[in-house]
Amino acid sequence: MHRRDLLKAALALPLLPWALSPSIATAREALKGVTHLYARVRPGDPGWPSEAQWEQLKHAVGGRLQRLQSPFEHCEASDAACQEALKQVKNPYYLGDTPALTQTSGWVDAWTSRPSAYAVVAEQTSDVVAAVNFAREHHLRLVVKGGGHSYQGTSDAPDSLLIWTRHMNHIALHDAFVPQGCASSQAPRPAVTVEAGAMWVDAYTAVTTEGGRYVQGGGCLTVGVAGLVQSGGFGGLSKRFGTASSNLLEAEVVTADGKVHVVNACREPELFWAIKGGGGGSIGVLTRLTLLTHDLPDTFGAVFGAIQADSDQAFRELIGQTMRFYRDALFNPHWGEQLKFHGGNTLHLSMIFQGLSQQEAEQVWAPFFAWIKARPAYRFKEDVRIIALPARHFWDAEFFRQHAPQLIVSDSRPDAPRNHVLWAGDEGQVGQFIHGYRSGWLPQALLDDQHIDALADAMFEATRHWGYSLHFNKGLAGGSADAIARSRDTAMNPGAMDAFALAITGSESEPAFPGMPGAAPDLDKARREAARIDQSMDALLKVAPGAGSYVSESNYFERDWQRSFWGTNYPRLAAAKRRYDPDGLFFVHHGVGSEDWSDDGFSRRR
Template sequence: MLPSGLPMLALGTIITAVAVSVALAAPESAATGRLRCRCLPTQPCWPNSDTWAALGQDVGGRLIPTKPAAYECHNPNYDSAKCDAIKAGYHYDYWRQQQPGAVQQTNWEVFQGKGCLDFNQTDVCHQGAVPLYTVNATNFEDVQKTVRFAAKHNVRLVVKNTGHDYLGRSIGAYSLNLWVFYMKKIEFNDNFVPEGAPAGTESKGAVILGSGAIWRDVFKAADDHNVFVLGGADPTVGTSGGFCQGGGHHALSTKVGLCVDNVLQYKIVTADGELKVANAYQNKDLFWALRGGGGGTFGVVVEATYKTHPAFKNIVYATSYILYNITDPTVTRQKVINKFLSYQHEWSNNGWSGYAFIQQNSMAAVYYLPDQDVATATKQYQPFLDYANSVGAKAFGNLTSYSSFYDLFSATALTTGTRNAGVQVVLGSRLIPRSTFAAQTKVNKLSEAFMNIQDDLYDFGNPEGTILTHLVAGGQVAKGTTAETSVLPAWRRALMHVVLVASWLTETPPAEQQLVQRKLTQSTDRLRKLTPGSGAYVNEADPNEPDWKGAFFGANYKRLKSIKDQVDPHGLFACHNCVGSDDWNKDLLCPRRR
């Protein structure tokens, strides 16, 4: 008989829970005496059905027994019509963010090798890491009630908006999911003054966002208001969660800073269930921590207020595609990559920023140049394409001028959905300092590392050997200070954010999946060794980063941990490689033995 209050799960999940509960029964160490093992559905402490029903009533009937996204594609719950709808949406980010039991990368939906990722009707559908219940929060009070419930009953709590998270921080086995996706407030205030500011404080233009707003909607609203708001390049990413709390970059960060540099105020529900205002005038330590210390760590941000900026009146958008010489691709690739990296310092100084997709046989790039005309942009960008043609590659380029950011965004990024979700993906990344690009000898070493990394990637999980480069630092990003925000200090010295990608198929055996991840970490070491003292952008990083505290938070970690202990002394908010997560075991279900 199933424990009271537990949704119907596959038998294997129950057996796993029993095994885990035995493991969690071990005594706690003195070092973690303030932390307790989470209550599991097989234990007497788990809330019974009446208790769950009371929570549901308390949040207006918006408590959802949560199932994996492909649940209705498997026996004994197979439903042909529902399964067809699931298949149609499964790999689209817009669809996945509207499912309480889904995140964007499905490898995070697996727990201890079990999940529900395919459409094979006869395969057992395991709950995996999908939360058992979800509260569809639509207001501050829903969030407060859910946080208090989880704390009172010692139930693991996870916080999710759209499920964009390469570290798996918005999902967790045997958990209660606080889903903020429908908190969609977007409100402009041209004379915003932070709460608690002294009389006479200068007002600023601002946008006030609910925690469920996504950048697609905010960019449109900002354009209607004739202002610019710094946000994410992906239109489906949430505005107020991990994106900004981890730093938050965009190609136009070089003009207005990282997202953390644009925060004026947060409203946050902390682990005690209280609603707090954090800004430069009250709860100042918490405000500092929320601007770089990572999402899902210090509480649930329910409202964020960001600066608005004058709208851009002209942005040149350069697209290019380079096909290496087919008869001698390796030599051509090496020359083109080296020259491309050599141009980054000059382009940055001239105001350029953007992204490139460097592959074994080709390179594609999209770059921005605000407040300049096409003639100026062509003069600065065309020499690179001419060089590529001169060494035997075929280079194609196009430069277009847009009269506003939203016009550019609408033409290049705004879609009804992107079919790149619902797959198993892990990343590796590194911030490359500006000093690397200022000396040709260092550029040569970086170019050589790129070549070797592509060979590595070709051998496991990325046959095209794709390296993603982001020229998104420098400029205004370099002007921020640790006194103002807690974002990784290496951002202020960086010029480029480099990302490596590895993936595998659903049917790939677990041992091979682990091998791919180990090799990705080893391949990323090529960049770590070239950039001692730098780090990695926490939102797009290796989940197996060897020195994650140093790589993600740098010298700020000690202060961040102190603030974490003050606002969340019992560790209600615990997530993978987040501040304080080293107090917990790998599954984040029990304190780590010291």
């Protein structure tokens, strides 16, 4: 035992009989107002709210309090709810509409999706206030869920009270928005106001398909707007438009004391800054967001295909040529999304672009494809397709139904809105059980002549262990000056501004919700794959020691996560946490201030 741990144990001994006493509620009451909250209560504990107290909360929120149970909890052939859940388990809209479920079913040796004890089905800000006050007063574990897409399980905790914002989904466009209190310092700008439970599919429909403008959001259509903004929020075209959080103009936030704050660059700027990339669920509950909108480019487009090398040596040469081509032709605000480097010596192309015609995009790629065709060591495993379309149709479900139905999957429920589709390539993530996941930002200096060969060597070595993708839109280097400047004024790790890409590797298996018939992930296989994922990312990051990681797409077991996720911004975020949530009401795994709590968020470490 380390000396510091020994001292902590010695200091705790006089308190131990008190902590173990049956009168735990009395002890907590004695602590109230004197020092920090030391524990939260679970069902069956002294201090857990009585039925009468739950009824009071139900009355306060207009009857919108639900006792939660997973549809898989008592799953039998005669159970209609279970059969519907089995039918819809690969439908992200169904998962999002079911408060007891999450978009990820778990992570081996990390967490498993289990419902909260109760959920407040919030429809207005006053519902959120009532839930926050109730959780604080009764020392409950509090969870907030909008889209429910957290890989880390941060929108999920058993024995908790859930604030479920899914039904807070109103969207309004503005021609000339000025944040409150900023009339003397900011000119009116086009914007969109979105309530916290809205998904990006609905924001894109309102802003782009119907409104003819652009708002920076996420690539996955069922992700919640509020969660993405709080994590930083990369989209396919972040190099041109910045992160989602960098486009935030104003937000309404409920803090741990139950107060409602309207924050922006002029009003409570520190709280405003903290929610721009400081991570969801750590500082407060966002109820409304207003985001800058942009002029819509004439075109959006994509490049798809796959190239296979016939030997290891040829694949290493292909990697080097690919990275030089990226540096010379694609390292600019027109391009985003990813190149995938997989086992079998295969390169997959999955890039998107903005502001170029199809002919212009073809001209950009022509030298690279000519290099491939001139060498017999390579073949096109999948034919290359370069497409461009009017930008207004990029999220237009009816357009894709007519022209490219193979690219989308519709919400299959009979009453589903027509615009509720997902990209076919995202279907494999729905309900996933994660085996392992890692990410790391690659600094732009690696593209310099003196470093690019070492980068290619590391990339090749990484593929010997596991495949990975370079997400160029998730590193802002090479982007527009405006996008970088606005994104720098957020809580995200500053390393993202100097990175040309975010490297991501991971693996998953089919949904494995507890109680789900036939859901039995191969845990030994999952652990073996997790080890290979670590080996792959470790090999790649030898050329980027100390690289940070994107909080929303990172390792559950991330070491030194404060530095990794937020870098030099963490002390400032921690100060905001102490100011607005001194007792730690808001807790998520590896969130700001979580080092003060046990892994499950129920007891304080110090």
